[in-house]
Amino acid sequence: MDRPRPLASTLKHLALGAYLVFLAFPLFWLISTSLKTPQELALIDPTIIPDAPTFDNFRAAFSEQPIVRSIVNTAFVSSVSAVLTVFLSIPAGYVMARYRSVVSRATIVWVLLSQIFPWVLVIIPLFLLLRNFGLYDSRLGLIIVYVVWSMPFALWMLRSYVASIPYELEEAAAMDGASKARALKDVIAPLLAPGVVAAGLFAFVSAWNEFLFALVLIRDPDLQTLSLTLVKFIGAEGVARLGPLAAASLVATIPSLIFFAFMQRRLTGGLLGGAVKS
DSSP states (O other), X not given: OOOXXXXXXXXXXXHHHHHHHHHHXXXXXXXXXXXXXXXXXXXXXXXXXXXXXXSHHHHHHHHHSOHHHHHHHHHHHHHHHHHHHHHHHHXXXXXXXXXXXXXXXXXXXXXXXXXXXXXXXXXXXXHHHHHHTTOTTSHHHHHHHHHHHHHHHHHHHHHHHHHHSOHHHHHHHHHTXXXXXXXXXXXXXXXXXXXXXXXXXXXXXXXHHOOHHHHHHOOOGGGOOHHXXXXXXXXXXXXXXXXXXXXXXXXXXXXXXXXXXXXXXXXXXXHHHHHHHO
């Protein structure tokens, strides 16, 4: 048996630690900036750790802009669009993976083309289409756009998950007397749970961070999402109020981090549940 090499193991841990620091540094800098005074933010050589931490930037952000209302709007739109995306992608992904037909091949081509097609080219047709249907400047219109935007990638992801599940499991369930619906519920669904969680997480985070569609399709201040509210901390000449902007950005980041941590545990549970079921 080969013994583990201490030097190689140490280098791996150092590389992993450096990578984690690289990923966490922007969040740390955001926290540091949100706690600095205007005098510290104006320094030519910025400090990493605030000399006199203050929460004035948070108070200014919440008093100047409707942060809470924007969070509620963004959470509602992101959650509903994620649920609809997963709900529509599960049966379509299963059919694409299990049944070979002209429709499934055409759907695969549509998925691939949608990923390379720049969305900025369709923003004007989308605007005209939603306006004609009375969905402009509404949550429903924005949700529909987010579902269409996220569904191709989620569909491709779930198709790959279904294709990785052996079809023999369904045949074995049928031989044991299980109906098609019960085989899908008791055999396929537990194994597909990690893919459902991953697709839902992708759809939620994509909708939470999206800016262009919300900018074009939402005009009512009461319906604006968080990304639109953050832009208001930047002046007409491009001068940003770094303190309140960093505070508002940190507040905008925390819900997505909590959602990701929650879904990450469900993703691990789905993997273990699928392993037990199989």
